[in-house]
Amino acid sequence: MVNRELYNQKLIENLHDGVYFVNSEYVIKFWNTAAERITGLSSAEVLETSCKDNLLQFTDAQDQHLDGAHNPLFVSMMHGKAEENDAYFTRRDGKKIHLFMRANPVLDSSGSVIGGIHLFTDLTGKPQESRLRELEKIAMLDHLTHLANRAYIEKEFHSRIQEKNRYQLSFGVIFIDIDFFKNINDTYGHDAGDMVLKRVAESFTKSARPYDFFGRWGGEEFVAIIRNVDKQTLIMVGERYRKLVQSLDIEIGGKKLEVTVSMGATMIEPADDMSSVIQRADKLMYVSKNEGRNRLTTDIEMS
Numbered sequence: 001m002v003n004r005e006l007y008n009q010k011l012i013e014n015l016h017d018g019v020y021f022v023n024s025e026y027v028i029k030f031w032n033t034a035a036e037r038i039t040g041l042s043s044a045e046v047l048e049t050s051c052k053d054n055l056l057q058f059t060d061a062q063d064q065h066l067d068g069a070h071n072p073l074f075v076s077m078m079h080g081k082a083e084e085n086d087a088y089f090t091r092r093d094g095k096k097i098h099l100f101m102r103a104n105p106v107l108d109s110s111g112s113v114i115g116g117i118h119l120f121t122d123l124t125g126k127p128q129e130s131r132l133r134e135l136e137k138i139a140m141l142d143h144l145t146h147l148a149n150r151a152y153i154e155k156e157f158h159s160r161i162q163e164k165n166r167y168q169l170s171f172g173v174i175f176i177d178i179d180f181f182k183n184i185n186d187t188y189g190h191d192a193g194d195m196v197l198k199r200v201a202e203s204f205t206k207s208a209r210p211y212d213f214f215g216r217w218g219g220e221e222f223v224a225i226i227r228n229v230d231k232q233t234l235i236m237v238g239e240r241y242r243k244l245v246q247s248l249d250i251e252i253g254g255k256k257l258e259v260t261v262s263m264g265a266t267m268i269e270p271a272d273d274m275s276s277v278i279q280r281a282d283k284l285m286y287v288s289k290n291e292g293r294n295r296l297t298t299d300i301e302m303s
Contacts (some may be wrong), residue, residue: 001129019119022073023107024113026051036097038122040091058087058101074117080113082143087120097124104143109189144194145201148215153223155276156213160225164268168203172234174224174241175264175281179243181220192252193220196259204246212237223278231267231300238296239263246294260294262286267300 018035022028027050029041029226041055041182049055058066072083076092084102099120107113139150148156163169178184178200184192197220204214204224213225226237242263250257264284280299287297 004197016121020046021120022051022077022118023115023280024077026074026077026116029115035120038097038120039089040093047264056089057100061088062262063088070100072103073116077113079107080105080107080111080114084139088184097122099123101116107190112243119155125237134154134220142216145198145216147201147205147222148213150215150217153215153217153225154274156215156225157277161268161273169227170230170233170268171278172226172229172237172265172267173281174226174238175217175278175285176222176224176241176261177263177285177289177291178220179260179262186260188252188257192257195252196250196257199248199250200245200259202263203248204241207241207244209237223281231298234265234267235298235300237279238263238298242294242296261290262293264288265296265300 015032017034017036018038020028020035028046028047029048031041031046035046036042039056043083046055052125054065058071060066066085066087070085074087076083082098082102083106087095087099087101089099101118103116103118105113106117108114129130133207141147141157142149162169164171170279178196181193181196182195197216198296201214201216201222204212204222208214211227213227215223217223224238224241226234229237235263242261245261248259250259262285264281264287266277266280283299284299285301286297291297
């Protein structure tokens with residue numbers, strides 16, 4: 001059995017991007033290897049020091065120190081939401097490095113901020129096109145599930161509709177909602193809810209075909225864009241993903257959670273845009289909810 005906590009720590013430790021964690025007092029509690037490499041500061045130097053001690057002198061392009069109003073970590077923890085910014089850092093050897101920084105608050109089960117996570121990517125010396133691709137990738141991912149976020153889903157829809165119009169390549173859409181998710185949050189806390197979201201997302205990505213696209217639409221809702229399918233295959237693919245979620249082994253406090261999803265599936269039609277096909281799949285998903293949940297409803301069956 002893999003120790004998930006140890007696995008996650010090793011994953012973070014070996015990221016190409018610099019990462020550090022702070023507690024509610026802005027004291028640094030974790031500093032990964034990439035953070036040492038990028039800044040030239042060892043973990044021994046920074047651990048248990050406060051970000052407010054100015055050991056980390058992040059500046060703007062004019063070498064002005066990023067104060068609390070412009071430092072993404074401080075703003076993120078103050079407002080309880082993700083923040084990002086471009087910045088610069090001058091190493092002891094005099095080398096000035098260009099960074100893209102993203103910060104997220106760490107919340108307890110009641111929603112109170114108990115710390116923060118700060119991630120920074122070294123963009124120094126990279127071609128502008130490469131920088132833009134990296135920034136776009138970071139901006140397009142949901143920070144919790146690492147699936148595509150809503151902006152990325154919209155971009156993918158635009159590409160697939162263009163492809164359909166140009167090459168007559170159809171695709172299917174599945175709207176997915178986790179059943180009784182509010183009850184999970186209310187009974188076990190938001191940390192448990194976050195774990196369920198991540199496990200459901202993992203079940204999609206680990207079993208997805210190369211051309212299946214999944215994103216987090218918002219809250220406990222997901223959208224899948226399924227290419228290279230006809231109507232009957234779309235039903236088969238949707239049922240496979242539904243059963244994968246149903247088979248997840250999730251335990252909280254020694255109690256096994258029964259996690260299921262309700263789905264609505266439809267094929268793209270000639271007159272559709274993103275809004276119309278999402279709306280249709282969403283309505284079909286609610287039919288699944290009303291008919292008992294843990295099921296897939298399609299307009300293929302209803303026609």
